[in-house]
Amino acid sequence: MTQIYTYGNYLKNKFNCKVYKVGINISGFTCPNIDGTVAKGGCTFCENDSFSASTNQIQELKGFHLNLNSKENPFLQKQLEQLEIQFNAISKRQKNEYSAKKFLVYFQSFTNTYAPFETLKALYDKALSFDNVVGLSIGTRSDSITDETLDYLCELNKEKEIWIEFGIQSIYDETLSKINRGHDSANVKKWILKSKAKGLNVCGHLIFGLPDENQEMMLETSKQAYEWGIDSVKYHPLYVVKKTALANDFLKGKFTPITEELYLDTLVKSIVMKPNNISVQRVTAGIDDSSLLSPNWCRNKNQQVKNINKALKHLGLKY
Template identity: 85%
Template sequence: MKQIYTFGNYLKSKFACKVYKVGINISGFTCPNIDGTVAKGGCTFCENDSFSASTGEIQELKGFHLNLNSKSNPNLQKQLDQLEMQFNAISKRQREEYGAEKFLVYFQSFTNTYAPFPTLKALYDKALSFDNVVGLSIGTRSDSITEETLEYLSKLSKDKEIWIEFGIQSVYDETLEKINRGHSSEMTKEWILKSKEKGLKVCGHLIFGLPDETQEMMLDTSKQAYDWGIDSVKYHPLYVVKKTALANDFVKGKFTPISEGEYLDVLVKSLQMKPENVSVQRVTAGIDDDSLLSPAWCRDKNKQIRNINKALKPLKLKY
């Protein structure tokens, strides 16, 4: 059996030790399709209140939001303290439970370039100052990053491991409109190519099972994302959680989630067409609590992985 090239493989090969991503949530960050800049309400599958940190949440900053045009940030020190508190707690657990030795600070929730450059620079520099941090991974959107930020990240990448994670989701604009994404596929392509030109590493997020998409469309999204030169990929099935616009469509019978069999089929085909050098960071997703409405198969992550490996076995592959 040949193991699929994973992000863990990549990091271990490069750093010769266990490197873990430390997921961080900074209060005050949001998205332009939540705050009304390009749309309202966020993506149809996104429960906006679901982005909460496991530690270090700052209640007094509830309702405080930054954007690219914010003139000042009176709460920057609180954000820096929050960053340090979360990193210390999560990295400590990763060292104790998994033997982690070095870390990538992963700015995970919402859009982590959607703030004034001085705020971003202060947060990124602070993250890189922590012991045994080898780099950053920054989750963002293609309509929420500036040339100034990209240039700075490019400068950091000369000495550090710098990743940008873009939500591609689909290359079909009609799909992006249906999920209230707020930007075009062409814009995503443009900023991925710009990031690559600057020497940055790019992870692309793909969602299978988006409204009205055929398998051909899903595979076309995979192919184009690979062609754009992404260095790593995360595959997600679209699942329905409460308190979302997608949940309303599901309850009304306007949306049917992808079946596990369909997901496995498109995932295996996407993995087969993936270039060897593109690492895999995620092959599925789900949630095991009462917020999940459908599909039920997204509830058990371990079972999902077992079934994915069963589907890969005839190809003599494993995840």
């Protein structure tokens, strides 16, 4: 059996030890698709109130949100303190439970370049100052990053391991419109190519099962994302949670979630067509609580991974 080239493999080969991503959620960050800059309400599948990596919110920051045009940030010091508290707690657990030796600080929730440059620089520099941190991974949208921020990440990349993660989701503009994405596919391609031209590491997020997409469309999205030169990939099935626009469509019978059989087949075909140098960071996603409406197979991630490996086994592969 041949193991798929995973992000864990990549990091272990590069740093010769266990490297873990520490997911961080900074209060005051939001998304241009939530605050009304490009759209309202967020993507149809996103439950905005619960979209966070941590419940450790700062009370004073509730209702305070940054954007690219914010003139000041009176809560920067509190954000820096929040960053340190979360990093210390999560990295300690990862050391104890998984014998982690080094860390990447993963700015995970919402859009982590959607703030004034001075705020971003302070947060990124602080994160890189922590013990045993070898780099950063910045989750963002392609319509929410400036050349100034990109250039600074490139400077950091000379000494540290810097990744930028873009939500590609689909290369079809009609799909992006249906999910209220707020930008087109050309915008994603532009900033991925720009990031790669400057030497940054890029991870692309792909969603299978988006409204009205067939397998041919899903595979074409994978193919083009690979051709844009991404270095790593995360695959997600689209699942429905309560309090979302997608949930309304589902309850009205206007949206049918992807079956596990179709997801497995699409995932395997996408992995097979993937160039060997592109690492895999995630093969599925789900949630096991009362907020999940459908599909039920997204509840048990361990079972999903077992089924994925069963499907891969026929091709002599394993995850």
